[in-house]
Amino acid sequence: MNTIPVVPFGGYLHPRSEDTEPDLTRVGPRTPGGEYLRRFWHPIAMAAELGDKPLPVTALGEKLILFRDQGGRLGLVHRHCSHRGTSLEFGIISERGIRCVYHGWMYDIDGTVLDTPSEPPGSRLKHSLCHGAYRTREYAGLIFAYMGPPDAVPEFPVYDALTWPEGNRLVAYKIPTPCNWLQMHENAADPVHTAYLHTIVSGVQFTPAFGALPELEFMETPLGLLCIATRRCGENLWIRASDVILPNVAQFGTGVVDGTREKTALCAAFTRWITPVDDTNCLVIGVRHFNDAIDPERLGREEDIGLGKLDLMGQTDERPYAERQRSPGDYDAVVGQGPIAVRADEHLSSTDKGVAILRRQLRTGIREVQAGKPPAQPRRYSGGSVPTYNNETILRVPEIAGDDRLVRRDFGHRICSLALDCAELPVGERQAHFAREVRRMQADGAFYDPLKEKAGA
Ligand code: FES
Numbered sequence: 269m270n271t272i273p274v275v276p277f278g279g280y281l282h283p284r285s286e287d288t289e290p291d292l293t294r295v296g297p298r299t300p301g302g303e304y305l306r307r308f309w310h311p312i313a314m315a316a317e318l319g320d321k322p323l324p325v326t327a328l329g330e331k332l333i334l335f336r337d338q339g340g341r342l343g344l345v346h347r348h349c350s351h352r353g354t355s356l357e358f359g360i361i362s363e364r365g366i367r368c369v370y371h372g373w374m375y376d377i378d379g380t381v382l383d384t385p386s387e388p389p390g391s392r393l394k395h396s397l398c399h400g401a402y403r404t405r406e407y408a409g410l411i412f413a414y415m416g417p418p419d420a421v422p423e424f425p426v427y428d429a430l431t432w433p434e435g436n437r438l439v440a441y442k443i444p445t446p447c448n449w450l451q452m453h454e455n456a457a458d459p460v461h462t463a464y465l466h467t468i469v470s471g472v473q474f475t476p477a478f479g480a481l482p483e484l485e486f487m488e489t490p491l492g493l494l495c496i497a498t499r500r501c502g503e504n505l506w507i508r509a510s511d512v513i514l515p516n517v518a519q520f521g522t523g524v525v526d527g528t529r530e531k532t533a534l535c536a537a538f539t540r541w542i543t544p545v546d547d548t549n550c551l552v553i554g555v556r557h558f559n560d561a562i563d564p565e566r567l568g569r570e571e572d573i574g575l576g577k578l579d580l581m582g583q584t585d586e587r588p589y590a591e592r593q594r595s596p597g598d599y600d601a602v603v604g605q606g607p608i609a610v611r612a613d614e615h616l617s618s619t620d621k622g623v624a625i626l627r628r629q630l631r632t633g634i635r636e637v638q639a640g641k642p643p644a645q646p647r648r649y650s651g652g653s654v655p656t657y658n659n660e661t662i663l664r665v666p667e668i669a670g671d672d673r674l675v676r677r678d679f680g681h682r683i684c685s686l687a688l689d690c691a692e693l694p695v696g697e698r699q700a701h702f703a704r705e706v707r708r709m710q711a712d713g714a715f716y717d718p719l720k721e722k723a724g725a
């Protein structure tokens with residue numbers, strides 16, 4: 269942190285810093301952060317964007333072409349032809365692969381050169397190189413890419429919240445955002461902003477319940493960290509515990525809670541990635557979940573979710589500027605930090621613990637990759653999906669005047685510890701166990717009780 273002199277009207281004296289965390293923020297090939305990020309799968313487009321023409325995309329600072337060949341296979345290749353560099357956005361999609369228009373070279377989806385038609389018979393040229401290509405995977409309406417070393421492909425992580433409950437409906441969305449990926453991801457590790465930005469300062473953007481100041485706790489998990497915000501809503505306590513998953517994934521509860529209805533939902537309303545496009549642009553890309561556990565009243569709006577839109581206020585620049593100034597949302601607050609937020613000029617406060625943990629975890633991962641070790645990949649159930657910890661829990665827990673902060677803290681801690689402790693159970697069984705145990709704790713009055721504390725002391 270830069271030292272700032274305590275001098276009124278002293279703007280002149282302040283340091284002017286550039287990006288001071290390039291290892292965390294830079295994403296291009298051969299940069300420390302870029303090498304680390306290349307060890308994971310990242311969504312780069314919505315499947316719905318891909319028609320019968322090649323789609324130019326940029327990811328991790330690399331210009332690429334995404335296409336689906338006539339055989340139905342996805343291809344993701346370097347944009348510029350290996351012959352003399354024409355963009356394959358003008359390529360002809362074939363039964364097998366894509367053909368460059370300039371001199372007809374043809375590439376398979378793995379970069380194999382299938383044809384160099386202007387070469388004489390018997391030419392070995394096409395066997396002497398492979399065009400740059402990456403593995404892809406289509407899942408839940410999103411197209412993912414793995415852009416790391418071809419001999420170290422990690423398993424594709426299917427998070428349990430994507431698969432539970434049975435019949436969970438996933439709707440894909442993608443919001444191009446003009447700032448560095450990290451500051452947008454850090455927004456997920458900063459739950460107190462939901463009270464200020466989304467309610468107290470800007471006016472109610474989600475529901476008035478967000479305006480109650482939450483008790484915060486940050487628990488490290490096998491995936492990253494769980495950011496726990498526990499609020500009182502009248503007779504009820506409400507936990508909004510959000511997964512922040514390394515390197516760039518997060519899950520959240522709904523934005524529609526008013527706190528009146530009890531709920532024990534160990535699952536998510538949003539699973540989203542922040543995919544770096546380049547150093548100063550990113551994609552907020554993911555899926556909204558529709559199921560009765562997370563949104564029993566079905567208040568989500570599917571028709572407002574998709575390319576450049578989300579059914580949550582303030583996630584894009586679509587609103588008129590004057591309105592965004594009156595009531596800025598996440599998009600405005602985070603893009604407003606600048607193209608790359610300058611960490612040396614920050615003054616982290618007590619509520620920024622989650623941001624600090626996230627940065628430490630990312631630095632550790634980057635150092636591991638620099639040392640030649642693969643970064644830790646998520647643990648799985650025997651069934652194959654990855655246990656996550658996101659939960660939205662609302663229960664009737666009576667207020668204890670004077671001690672209610674401790675009640676909230678204890679409630680959030682116990683419930684989220686339970687979510688961590690039952691991670692080995694298979695999907696479905698785990699969520700049922702969680703709901704049962706939460707109710708048992710409620711019935712037993714297991715949460716903080718000053719009289720019990722005194723008796724035990
Ligand atoms: S530039 Fe592509 S075939 Fe010549």
Ligand SMILES: [Fe+2]
Nearest residue numbers: 461462466598
């Ligand atoms: Fe937010």
